[in-house]
Amino acid sequence: MAIYHLSAKVISRAGGRSSVAAAAYRAAGRLHDDRQGLEHDYSRKGGVIHSEIMVPENAPEWMRDRNQLWNAVEIVEKRRDAQLAREVEVSLPRELDRGQRLKLLRGFIQREFVDRGMIADVAVHEGKARDGFGQPHAHVMLTMREMTGDGFGKKDRSWNAPDLLLGWREAWARDANIALERAGRSERIDHRSLDVQRSEAEQQVECARAGGQEELAFERERKVIELSREPEPKIGPSANAQEKRGIVTERGDAFRATQARNAQREELGRKQLELRLELMERGRAFIASTRERLDRLWDRAGEALSRIKERVMGEVERPQTDTGRSDMDVRRAVVLGREINRPEAQVKDIERDHFSLEKSRDNERRKAVLGGSELDPNTSRNDKGRER
Template sequence: MAIYHLSAKVISRAGGRSSVAAAAYRTAGRLYDDRQGLEHDYSRKSGVIHSEIMVPENAPDWMRDRSQLWNAVEIIEKRRDAQLAREIEVSLPRELDRGQRLELLRGFIEREFVDRGMIADVAVHESKARDGFSQPHAHVMLTMRELTGDGFGKKDRGWNAPDLLLGWREAWARDANIALEHAGRSERIDHRSIDAQRSEAEQQVERARASGQEKLVFEYEKKVIELSREPEPKIGPSANAQEKRGIVTERGSAFRAAQARNAQREELGRKQLELRLELMERGRAFIASARERLDQLWNRAEAALYRIKERVIGGGGRLHADPEHSDFDTRREVVSGRDFKRSEEQTFNAVRERTAPENANQARRDAVLGRERETISIEQESIDRSQEQRESILGRGKSSDRRDPERSR
């Protein structure tokens, strides 16, 4: 993947450094330092594939010569702690070929540095990265003084502004991404910090999840995992040189430990993501199976309700279609009660027909009971009449006895 890197530092005399020596090293050249009376020869250095000097339009021709340029800087700077040059180190996209990388680099330097009045000494390197692939990058040494006539004037303090550096970082990311797009590549770089990029990726995950875009959720979550790493400490040129010679250094050990932790963290994050995706797939399969079973139960319930309705309605309102082969909408109307009026009438008729014989029997029972009651009443009247006659006869006898007592003696 494309890697973003742009750093800026100042080459200062306070550290015992020389702009002439720095230029010779970065361009793999041989330069003589007039101030120190030393020759700096790095012509046997490998990995430098291109070098050039880019100057503004008003720059004198002698400034295109590397030796004259940096010796003039050494002469004009009088202080022991003088700032001699600014160095910009930038990673070039390995996804581009050499011609595309050089075109990208020249356009960026021309617009951001040369057009502001700086002179740029450019050196393009190609070294081997830790992953075994090429690691193209560039070193750009910039002058820090304005150009006046045939020489240098005062230092431009505006070139030291922090906002200007932020603008350079953003501009490089923009230019590199445009070059990658023109080359038909999908890789992109980002000038922001790891924390800012991770925060944005997490927000993208939430937005994609809220909109139901599962594929985008997966892609953004992978990006979050990639950005969930700790900063890797810099080894530095001295320790790096020792490491290349097989000497284990403290900085090298710290760098490798951070790399191992980041690799372990990324592997664990990917496993967790894969497990979560597997659980989601199983959940979808379970829901689909449950939905299919519910559909089957619904069809059975509809068929059962249909048969119950037939029994309630009776033979007169029987539906002639087979419930398992009848139209789905008709069965749903019957179940939902859309045909309720007709069903109610048919049910009322069936109930009336079923209760008619019971009413007739009840009438016959009432008639029989009525006759029996009438017979009982007649018999009771006869009994009462006989009783009255008996009492009448007995009453007459008692009266005769009271009239003729002597006769009774």
Template sequence: MAIYHLHVKVIGRKSGSSAVASAAYRSGSRLRDERLDSSHDFSAKRGVVHSEVMLPENAPQAWSDRERLWNDVEAFEVRKDAQLAREVEFALPRELTQARGIELARDFVRGEFVDRGMIADLNVHWDIGEDGMPKPHAHVMLTMRQVSVNGDENGFGPKVREWNRTEMVERWRERWAELANERLAELDIDARIDHRSLEAQGIALEPQTQIGAPAKRIEIRG
């Protein structure tokens, strides 16, 4: 059964995060953090089946190197509470093959982020859940500034406030459902996802009482 999930958050220094460390973890790689003079090694992480940095047309090619990109972001953002990157995480339909899932993720990221001028660090994870079923999902770290087109050496322009708007997030949520459903239909797969809440879909669920494991064992014995 296809599951809808798309979550957006900001990676920033205020919460103690590092863009380099975050990129290393999501890509399952080892990256050198120049600002902190340390290395973040997640090369033993399993389940990363695709990893790439996707650049808009006017971005320096040097930023296709993940380590260079996020170290440059860290160097440019000088505030102690700087917002370093935006992350969009979304679930891929488990009915797709890995190749089809990666293709779908790339199409969504290209159309909604890269074509708007963001640099996107895309990593697709194909984990296996406790139920033995695949839990494919994608992590996309996005730059928050325009890529400079005036020859500035650092390559960064101002932050784009429009990318922070609630309306933009809602567009991404809706567009992901549309694109995923279009692809599932093209492949004649009988599964669909819906970005709307259960209430908006007209689905009423009765509240369930959660029983912890110890209490459940007592209930069974009784």
């Protein structure tokens, strides 16, 4: 992960410091302090892979010499508490190679410092970070006085403006991100505070979730977890030197405690996010399987309904007797949901049939008693007498 770091501080004589000694240490060189009469030899110091002095176009040639430059600064500063130089420390993206990092650094220094009239003493270091990977960074010592003719003039107070430092921080993030993009890297750095970055990331999560982009929301939530850490306290050069010699310091303990809390917070956040992802995947799988079962049941119901319709239509088209057609009409009406109109059945006149049967039996009995031909029961009595 690309790391952002850009800090600025003043090297002051009030703290007993010397610009000559500071320049010798950062460049891993050997310089003589004419004012104090001291020799500062750091030529055996390791980790310095590049150093150079960048000057404005109108600067005299002697200012390119490190020993002459900083001894001139010590001479022009008369006060006991004089501000000798400004130091800017910046982390270089480890995702870039050495050539790309140096090109990035030079461009930034030229535009932001040298073009304003400052002289920059640049030293590039490559150490090892606490995570075991490389920790490339640069120390840039800047003069604080404007140039007049062949020497230094008055101090330029505009270079102390807080807004200028904010501009440097933003410009470094912009330049580094452009360099990362040109190198085909996806990593980016941000000069803003953790609180501001986290707030923006949380808003992006909400926007993605509101738009139904759950995958994007979870991806941005990972960024929120990374930013949900507390700032690590600075150890400082003195405590750092003791820590390197194996001496445990209070600042070192505070730094390690903060790192442990941040690691625990990040691990807990990642576990919670993984659990939510797992629950979401299980929910999706359950919905998919349920939908598949419902689809199968729906298909089976449709097939059964089709078979019923085929059977009904087949019986309708088959020739039937009167009784069969009547039953078929009833079934069809039931299937189609229509009213059943049945013809009223013919009711036999039981009393009339019974009367006819009784009358036939009376004729037979009369015939058996009288004998002869059968008399018409409708013949009148007078007619019967005449026949006698």
